[in-house]
Amino acid sequence: MRARDSSYHTRCFRCSVCGRQLVPGDEFTLRDKQLLCVADCVLLMDKPSSPPQFHCVGAPQMMGVLKQAERGTRVRTVLSEKQLLTLRTCYSVNPRPDALMKEQLVEMTGLHPRVIRVWFQNKRCKDKKKSILTKQQNHNNKTVGFSVNFF
């Protein structure tokens, strides 16, 4: 989607109502050439439209889902210590929170649901790798064994 060398300001990807910056994975909508997040789109559903207010003209008056390629660079969330503490605490109790628990985490941290999900996935993966590594080391420390299977 970088066709025709059109480029645009990253910071212009904001909901024109609440001002929240839209990142890849977010759903957005267009109404009279104004970007809206889904929440505000619903709120404004039957309100009269106001005049367009776009900075980035050559840019996405379009697009369904924001993706990395369209944004140019991947957006990497930097988690605060407080957010990490919340996530780690939850993880230590339950490494696989259900939908309801995740919803609570979204509220507590203010993070995007997708970020929560990915964080837990990565965390589980890291833990698994680590446990496999230490298991191998344990195995190496022991005497060499053998295995027989009769069938």
Add this chain to the structure above:
Amino acid sequence: MRARDSSYHTRCFRCSVCGRQLVPGDEFTLRDKQLLCVADCVLLMDKPSSPPQFHCVGAPQMMGVLKQAERGTRVRTVLSEKQLLTLRTCYSVNPRPDALMKEQLVEMTGLHPRVIRVWFQNKRCKDKKKSILTKQQNHNNKTVGFSVNFF
């Protein structure tokens, strides 16, 4: 997103240029209130806009990604015998085609890339289940064995 009881024609979810019907999972764009598929959106990127031509007014002048809930009912592709033949033939040679091969299948069948991917996924899964089942049966037919592991 069914708020405010707005409903709309399923058949109106079409690219206003190529006429292709947009299904859940598809990305679409809005340009001057006309639905466009991504391909045509790129093509029209610097062309002047034409007047709006919407059937379904109360409807999705919005939405980023089409989802099942928004469409109301799930869209199920019905594969023709010819398409199935193509897919099965490819599968018998290589059950895990790479991106290039899938691209060729898209051209040969006219199916959406996502449909191709899902078909292969389901096919692999089905085959695996079947092989496990027959293996168990084989096992049951043989004499009972035992297994010893020394470490």
Add this chain to the structure above:
DNA sequence: GGCTAATAAGCTGTAAAAAA
């Protein structure tokens, strides 16, 4: 009702931003 396409959630490997 059976078959199977579509969806959802988790896992794996890898890309890429941030940190060390």
Add this chain to the structure above:
DNA sequence: TTTTTTACAGCTTATTAGCC
């Protein structure tokens, strides 16, 4: 630079739901 950590794409498995 190298390491760590977040994001993503494709996969597996289980479940849901549309046609015949």
